[in-house]
Amino acid sequence: MYDIPSQPYEMTAAEAAALIADRKMAVSELTESCLERIAHRDSTVKAWICVDPDLALRKARELEKVLIHSGSRGPLHGLPFGVKDMIDTADMPTTNNSTIYDGFQPGTNANIVRNIIGTGGFVLGKTDTVEFAAGGRKALTRHPQDNSRTPGGSSSGSGAAVGDMQVPLAIGTQTGGSHIRPASFNGIYALKPTHNSVSWSGARQYSPTLDTLGWYGRSPDDLMLVARAFRMWNMEKPPAIKIKDLKIGVARTANWDKCAPETVAAIERAAKLLADQGATVFDLDMPEGCADMTEAQKTISAAEGIVQFLPEYLENYHLLHSDFRLRVENSKGVTPESYLEAVNLAALCRMRFDALFGTALDAVLTPSALGEAPQNPDATTGDAIMNSMWTLLHAPCVNIPGAKGPNDLPVGVTLAGPRLGDARLLAISKAVAPILDPGLRVSA
Amino acid sequence: MYDIPSQPYEMTAAEAAALIADRKMAVSELTESCLERIAHRDSTVKAWICVDPDLALRKARELEKVLIHSGSRGPLHGLPFGVKDMIDTADMPTTNNSTIYDGFQPGTNANIVRNIIGTGGFVLGKTDTVEFAAGGRKALTRHPQDNSRTPGGSSSGSGAAVGDMQVPLAIGTQTGGSHIRPASFNGIYALKPTHNSVSWSGARQYSPTLDTLGWYGRSPDDLMLVARAFRMWNMEKPPAIKIKDLKIGVARTANWDKCAPETVAAIERAAKLLADQGATVFDLDMPEGCADMTEAQKTISAAEGIVQFLPEYLENYHLLHSDFRLRVENSKGVTPESYLEAVNLAALCRMRFDALFGTALDAVLTPSALGEAPQNPDATTGDAIMNSMWTLLHAPCVNIPGAKGPNDLPVGVTLAGPRLGDARLLAISKAVAPILDPGLRVSA
Numbered sequence: 001m002y003d004i005p006s007q008p009y010e011m012t013a014a015e016a017a018a019l020i021a022d023r024k025m026a027v028s029e030l031t032e033s034c035l036e037r038i039a040h041r042d043s044t045v046k047a048w049i050c051v052d053p054d055l056a057l058r059k060a061r062e063l064e065k066v067l068i069h070s071g072s073r074g075p076l077h078g079l080p081f082g083v084k085d086m087i088d089t090a091d092m093p094t095t096n097n098s099t100i101y102d103g104f105q106p107g108t109n110a111n112i113v114r115n116i117i118g119t120g121g122f123v124l125g126k127t128d129t130v131e132f133a134a135g136g137r138k139a140l141t142r143h144p145q146d147n148s149r150t151p152g153g154s155s156s157g158s159g160a161a162v163g164d165m166q167v168p169l170a171i172g173t174q175t176g177g178s179h180i181r182p183a184s185f186n187g188i189y190a191l192k193p194t195h196n197s198v199s200w201s202g203a204r205q206y207s208p209t210l211d212t213l214g215w216y217g218r219s220p221d222d223l224m225l226v227a228r229a230f231r232m233w234n235m236e237k238p239p240a241i242k243i244k245d246l247k248i249g250v251a252r253t254a255n256w257d258k259c260a261p262e263t264v265a266a267i268e269r270a271a272k273l274l275a276d277q278g279a280t281v282f283d284l285d286m287p288e289g290c291a292d293m294t295e296a297q298k299t300i301s302a303a304e305g306i307v308q309f310l311p312e313y314l315e316n317y318h319l320l321h322s323d324f325r326l327r328v329e330n331s332k333g334v335t336p337e338s339y340l341e342a343v344n345l346a347a348l349c350r351m352r353f354d355a356l357f358g359t360a361l362d363a364v365l366t367p368s369a370l371g372e373a374p375q376n377p378d379a380t381t382g383d384a385i386m387n388s389m390w391t392l393l394h395a396p397c398v399n400i401p402g403a404k405g406p407n408d409l410p411v412g413v414t415l416a417g418p419r420l421g422d423a424r425l426l427a428i429s430k431a432v433a434p435i436l437d438p439g440l441r442v443s444a
Numbered sequence: 445m446y447d448i449p450s451q452p453y454e455m456t457a458a459e460a461a462a463l464i465a466d467r468k469m470a471v472s473e474l475t476e477s478c479l480e481r482i483a484h485r486d487s488t489v490k491a492w493i494c495v496d497p498d499l500a501l502r503k504a505r506e507l508e509k510v511l512i513h514s515g516s517r518g519p520l521h522g523l524p525f526g527v528k529d530m531i532d533t534a535d536m537p538t539t540n541n542s543t544i545y546d547g548f549q550p551g552t553n554a555n556i557v558r559n560i561i562g563t564g565g566f567v568l569g570k571t572d573t574v575e576f577a578a579g580g581r582k583a584l585t586r587h588p589q590d591n592s593r594t595p596g597g598s599s600s601g602s603g604a605a606v607g608d609m610q611v612p613l614a615i616g617t618q619t620g621g622s623h624i625r626p627a628s629f630n631g632i633y634a635l636k637p638t639h640n641s642v643s644w645s646g647a648r649q650y651s652p653t654l655d656t657l658g659w660y661g662r663s664p665d666d667l668m669l670v671a672r673a674f675r676m677w678n679m680e681k682p683p684a685i686k687i688k689d690l691k692i693g694v695a696r697t698a699n700w701d702k703c704a705p706e707t708v709a710a711i712e713r714a715a716k717l718l719a720d721q722g723a724t725v726f727d728l729d730m731p732e733g734c735a736d737m738t739e740a741q742k743t744i745s746a747a748e749g750i751v752q753f754l755p756e757y758l759e760n761y762h763l764l765h766s767d768f769r770l771r772v773e774n775s776k777g778v779t780p781e782s783y784l785e786a787v788n789l790a791a792l793c794r795m796r797f798d799a800l801f802g803t804a805l806d807a808v809l810t811p812s813a814l815g816e817a818p819q820n821p822d823a824t825t826g827d828a829i830m831n832s833m834w835t836l837l838h839a840p841c842v843n844i845p846g847a848k849g850p851n852d853l854p855v856g857v858t859l860a861g862p863r864l865g866d867a868r869l870l871a872i873s874k875a876v877a878p879i880l881d882p883g884l885r886v887s888a
Contacts, residue, residue: 074758107551111649111755118758196652199751205555205645208652231754233780307643310675311555314518314562336677336864340798347791354784420780 074119110202127157153381177387187410249284260371518563554646571601597825621831631854693728704815
C-alpha cells in the first residue's frame with residue numbers, strides 16, 4: 001500500500017502519520033531515525049539550536065503508549081516537529097538568536113506548539129533563525145547541498161532541517177519572505193497561511209500586520225495534514241480539483257526584472273507543464289497599487305518594529321544588536337503618515353486581489369525567490385523582494401519545488417490564493433505538485 | 445507649587461511622579477499609602493487578584509535607591525500600576541480568571557509590563573478581569589460607589605482600582621468596549637490608543653484585529669505620562685490647543701437610541717460646555733458603512749476567537765468554560781465570507797473616518813457607555829455597543845468623566861481622533877477636561 005522508503009527519516013509526514021496510525025511503525029522508530037540523521041548531518045548543516053535526544057525519545061514512547069491505550073490525539077499523532085527558535089517552548093530554550101536570550105527558557109509553549117501537542121505531535125528541537133526573525137545576527141545554518149550557500153532566512157534551520165530530511169515537519173515564520181524563500185532554496189513544500197488564521201501568541205512579534213506562522217513539509221499532503229490539525233477553514237472537505245479546469249494567472253510582478261534566469265525559467269516551465277495538462281494559463285496583471293506594496297511592506301515593518309523592540313531597547317540597550325537599536329530609533333524615518341498610507345494601500349490591494357478569484361482565476365503562479373540559494377551565508381540569506389507583497393496581501397502561499405538552477409540547486413514557485421482560500425489552494429497544490437515536482441514521493 | 449492632597453494615594457500619577465522626581469516624596473510613601481488604601485477597601489471593591497505588599501515595598505525601596513544613586517529610569521519612575529490579570533507578569537500569577545490558569549505564573553513579563561518597568565514604574569498587583577477578557581466568568585469586582593453595581597468589564601479591577609484611588613495607574617484592554625466602558629462607570633480617565641501602537645505580546649490574545657491595550661489614570665496628564673513613557677508618536681511635543689479653535693463633531697452613531705437619558709444628557713452637556721467656551725460643536729454624520737460596524741466587530745471577534753481559544757480547547761476541554769468551547773465550535777456560524785466582508789468594511793471605514801479630520805474636525809464627541817453602571821454585577825458588566833465601532837476603527841479614544849446619572853454615578857464621554865493622532869487627542873483632552881470635569885485635580 002505504501003511505497004515505504006528504506007529509512008523512516010526519508011518519509012513524508014503524511015506517510016509516517018499513516019503508518020503510525022495503522023500501527024505499522026512505532027513513534028520511536030521515526031524519532032530514532034530522525035535523531036540518527038541529525039547526528040550524522042548536524043555538524044555540516046547546523047540547523048538546530050537545541051535537540052535533546054533523550055527528551056525526544058521519552059515523548060515518542062509516551063505518545064506510543066497514548067496511541068495504544070487511549071487512541072490517537074489527532075492528525076499529527078507521533079510526528080516530530082522542528083520549531084523556529086523565536087517560538088516559545090516550555091521544555092527547551094528560546095533564544096531568538098539574540099545574546100539577550102542566551103539560554104532563556106520560557107515557562108510556556110506558544111499557541112502553535114500547543115496546537116501541535118494537542119493534536120498528537122511534539123517538538124523534536126529548536127531550529128536556528130535570523131535574530132528575532134528580523135535582522136541582526138544570521139543563523140549558523142548552511143545549505144544542506146552546498147556549504148558555501150545560505151539555506152535562506154529567517155527560517156533558516158527549519159527550512160534546512162526539512163530539506164535535509166532531518167525532521168518531516170517544521171514551523172517557520174514570515175514577515176517579509178522568511179518562510180517561502182527558504183522553502184524555495186531547500187526544495188521543500190511550505191504553506192504560509194492566511195494572516196491571523198493561526199494564533200501567533202508566544203512567537204516573537206516583529207510586525208503584527210505582517211507576522212505569519214507557517215509550516216514546511218515534503219509533500220502537499222504534509223501541509224494539508226497540519227492545516228487539518230489546526231482546524232483551518234474548510235479543511236475537513238477539500239474540494240476536488242481537475243487540472244484541465246484550472247485557471248492559473250502568472251504574476252510576474254513589479255520586481256520580475258530582478259529575477260535570475262533560473263527563476264524566469266522555473267515560472268515558464270511551470271506555466272508550460274500546467275498548460276500541457278490542459279490548465280488555462282495566462283498572464284495576470286496585478287491590481288492597481290500592488291506595484292507599491294514592496295515599499296509599503298518595508299514601511300510597515302519599520303514602523304511596527306519600533307514598538308515591538310522597545311522592551312529590549314529599554315532593558316538591555318548594550319546587549320541589543322545595533323540593528324534593533326537603530327530600528328527603535330526610527331533610522332528609516334517612517335512617519336505616522338507614511339505608515340498609514342502603507343496600511344491603507346495594503347487594505348485596498350487585499351480587496352482588489354481577492355476580487356480577481358472566482359470563475360476567472362483559481363490560483364496565481366509567481367516566483368518564490370530571485371533564484372537559487374546565494375553564496376556567502378554569513379552576509380546574506382537572500383532577498384525577500386519576491387515574497388513581501390504576498391505577506392502584506394495576507395494571501396495564502398504554497399511553495400512547490402521541482403525546478404533546478406545552474407548549480408543543480410532547487411528553485412521553487414509559489415501558488416497564491418485569496419485570503420482564507422487556504423483549503424482550496426492546498427487542494428490545487430496537491431493536484432499540481434506531481435506535474436511540477438519530479439522528486440515528489442507519491443503514496444498509495 | 446503643588447496642591448498636595450492629604451494622602452499620597454489621592455494624588456494623580458502626574459502629581460506623584462513630579463513629587464518623586466523632585467525628591468519631595470519617597471517612592472515607598474506612595475506605595476505604602478496605596479497599600480493602606482487597598483487594605484481598607486479591598487474586601488468591598490475586590491479589584492485585585494493578587495497584591496503582595498512586601499514585594500511592592502521592596503520594589504519601591506529599590507526604585508528609591510536607583511533614583512538616588514543612578515537617577516530616574518524614565519517618566520514613570522516610582523509609580524505603581526495595577527495590571528489586568530490576562531497580562532503576563534513574571535513575579536505574580538496570571539490567571540486570566542480561568543480555572544485552567546489558577547495559580548499559573550508565567551516566566552516572563554508582557555511587553556507592556558517591560559515598558560512600565562523599563563521607564564521606572566512597577567507592578568503593584570494584578571486586577572480582576574472577565575475570563576480571558578472575553579466572556580465566561582465575570583470578575584468579582586464591585587463598583588466602588590455602589591456594591592450592587594458592576595464597575596464595568598472586562599477591565600473590571602483596573603477600572604475600579606483607579607476609580608477608588610487604590611492605585612494611580614492601571615492597564616486595561618479592549619476588544620469590544622472593555623477599557624472605555626469601565627472608565628465611564630468609574631469616573632476616571634482612559635486612553636485606548638491607536639491599535640498596534642503598543643505591543644500586545646504577552647497579553648492574552650482574543651482577536652488580534654481588535655485587541656488593544658490601554659491605561660487608566662485620574663487626569664489627562666496621567667494618560668500623557670504613560671504615552672510619553674511608551675514613546676508614542678509625537679508625544680515629545682504635544683501641540684498647543686485653544687478651545688475656541690476646536691471643531692468638535694458629535695457622533696451619536698447608529699446605537700444612539702439605545703442610550704439611557706443620562707448618556708444623552710452627558711453628551712448634550714459636554715457639547716454645550718465646549719460651545720460656551722468658543723469651540724465649534726456640530727453634529728457629525730459618520731461615514732458610509734459605520735452603521736454596520738457594531739455587527740462587523742462581533743463577526744471579527746467570533747471568527748478570530750475560534751483560532752485563539754483552540755489551544756485550551758485541545759488541552760483542557762473539560763476545564764474550559766462552555767462559553768469558549770462554543771466559540772471554538774463556531775456557535776455563531778461565522779464564515780470566511782462574513783469574516784472577510786467585516787474586515788474589508790472596517791478597512792474602508794478607517795480610511796473614511798480618518799479623512800474627516802483636518803481643518804473641518806479636531807475630535808469626535810461620542811458616548812462612552814449606554815448609561816450609569818448597571819446593577820446585578822454577577823450577570824452583567826454593561827454593554828460594549830457604544831465602544832465596539834471605535835475599537836474596530838483602530839481610533840484612539842479618551843474617556844473624560846464629569847457628568848453624573850440619576851444615581852449620582854459617573855457618566856463619561858469619549859473623545860476620539862484619527863489613527864495615530866493620539867498625541868493631539870491627548871492634548872485636546874487636556875484642554876477640554878477642566879471644562880467638563882469638575883472633579884479634576886488641577887496641579888501647578
